[in-house]
Amino acid sequence: MQNQRILLAARPIGDIKPTDFEARTETLEALEEGKARIRVVYLSLDPAMRGWMSADENSYVPPIPLGSTMRGIATGIVAQSKTDKLKEGDWVSGFLGWTQYADVAPEEVNVLPQAVPMDAYMGVLGLAGATAYCGYKEILEPQAGQTLCVTGAAGSVGSLVGQMAKADGLKVIGIAGSEEKCKWLTDELGFDAALNYKTDNLMKGIHDFAPDGLDIHFENVGGAPFQAALYNMKAHGKIALCGLISTYNSTEAPAGPELSAMIKKRLTMKGFVMTDHWHRFGEILGKVGEYLGKGQLKYRLDVVEGLENAPTAINKLFDGSNKGKLTIKVSEL
Ligand SMILES: NC(=O)c1ccc[n+]([C@@H]2O[C@H](COP(=O)([O-])OP(=O)(O)OC[C@H]3O[C@@H](n4cnc5c(N)ncnc54)[C@H](OP(=O)(O)O)[C@@H]3O)[C@@H](O)[C@H]2O)c1
Missing domain, CATH: 3.90.180.10 (Medium-chain alcohol dehydrogenases, catalytic domain)
Known part of the structure; x- marks a missing residue:
């Protein structure tokens, strides 16, 4: 053969x-x-x-x-x-x-x-679903009424993070790279707002959406979207650092983001990798399945x-x- x-x-x-x-x-x-x-x-x-x-x-x-x-x-x-x-x-x-x-x-x-x-x-019951759940639930420890931002929002991980947060009663803004993706987030997935990082002013857009600041943020891309979210965090906010895709093909060290806000705002930021939780996949995906079973996740x-x-x-x-x-x-x- x-x-x-x-x-x-x-x-x-x-x-x-x-x-x-x-x-x-x-x-x-x-x-x-x-x-x-x-x-x-x-x-x-x-x-x-x-x-x-x-x-x-x-x-x-x-x-x-x-x-x-x-x-x-x-x-x-x-x-x-x-x-x-x-x-x-x-x-x-x-x-x-x-x-x-x-x-x-x-x-x-x-x-x-x-x-x-x-x-x-x-997707939803694979690495993306498990990653979304772990970073969102276990690192960000969300509470209903909080405001969450997610970058790479129309991607496989980001789209699930935002939908879980909506199902849990949070206010959600997503950042993605096209009008089509932003429209999908708000019209199909129920995000409260979406910004296109290629055309929108992110600093202002996030501030307009959450004038008191973001409680929690899920980072997938790095660069300017990360900088804008970081700048708009509330004091004592939490960030799940999941990925930095904008830097993966770089041949030079990335210029930013400038991380002094981490100190000034006493933020918690935690990096994580799903392979550490491989032995818990069944348990974690069971939790994702609960959202899926209730019709709260599209993919x-x-x-x-x-x-x-x-x-x-x-x-x-x-x-x-x-x-x-x-x-x-x-x-x-
Ligand atoms: N920590 C972990 O265990 C773990 C596990 C899985 C994934 N991840 C990370 O999660 C992130 C998303 O992964 P995924 O599998 O869900 O992929 P995905 O979001 O389905 O696809 C990647 C998306 O990244 C965006 N992108 C690419 N280059 C960009 C740039 N320069 N600036 C801004 N956005 C850019 C593109 O969307 P736009 O059209 O919006 O630009 C692209 O569609 C990645 O950073 C990945 O490394 C981490």
Whole structure:
């Protein structure tokens, strides 16, 4: 049986280029005893991949070795099993990588309930949902009546943060990169307000929305939107620092934001990574499922067909052209 996988061929400088990857087609060896062969259905493309591709040894996961399969979270179906812990037809998720088939030990994957469409495990019941819940609930500890700002607001994480906050009775403003995205936030998702960071005056826009300041802020992008939110925080406010996507392709150290407001306003800001909470995924996604079950969360996927398109599709994350959770459809369900 033939398998196509995509390897990391070079560490990107600046933007990710197709030449940073190499596609390889090989004949699969016989499946080892104790393992299962997974046919990948959906591969999640995530901003964090840009960091994993770099040589940075000083992060929460080691760099992807050059010449090895590109790392990625994916969902798939057990196609063959030589372990009694996984049976043919089971749905699983894990770090399966950019590949059509992955041979795994049972402890490397989670078995997924087949009660929702498989693509839900890419977004709302996947890394994005868990990240949104953890950062919003566990770091920001929101209370009804508070004011929350979220950047990257129309993205897979940001859109869920804002909707959870609306469901909990908060006032929500989102910052995103197009009129279409801002309209989606207010008209479809129920955000109270949205600002376009490419055209709106963010300092003024946030101040007009929350003249007394923001109680809590969920940061996904960095740069000017982060600076504007930081400037508009209330004293003793809280910030969940989830991501800084605007800096990921930079070849120079970022110029800001200027962080003295952290001290002047005695703010709490906490960085976090979801991989620390991997063992709690089931519990956390159960909580996300409560919002979903009550019809309080909408989500959308941006599905690109074919593993061979992953090396170019990943840049949709950085030019903002993804509308929803960026996902590669590797094979038919
Ligand atoms: N800490 C964790 O464990 C964890 C886990 C998952 C994700 N994250 C972080 O969460 C953030 C969002 O990830 P996601 O998976 O939900 O992706 P996403 O928001 O679905 O897609 C990325 C979005 O980022 C925005 N963006 C790209 N470049 C930008 C720039 N220079 N300035 C402002 N916005 C820019 C684009 O939206 P616009 O059109 O609005 O520009 C783009 O659509 C990322 O920073 C990611 O690293 C962290």
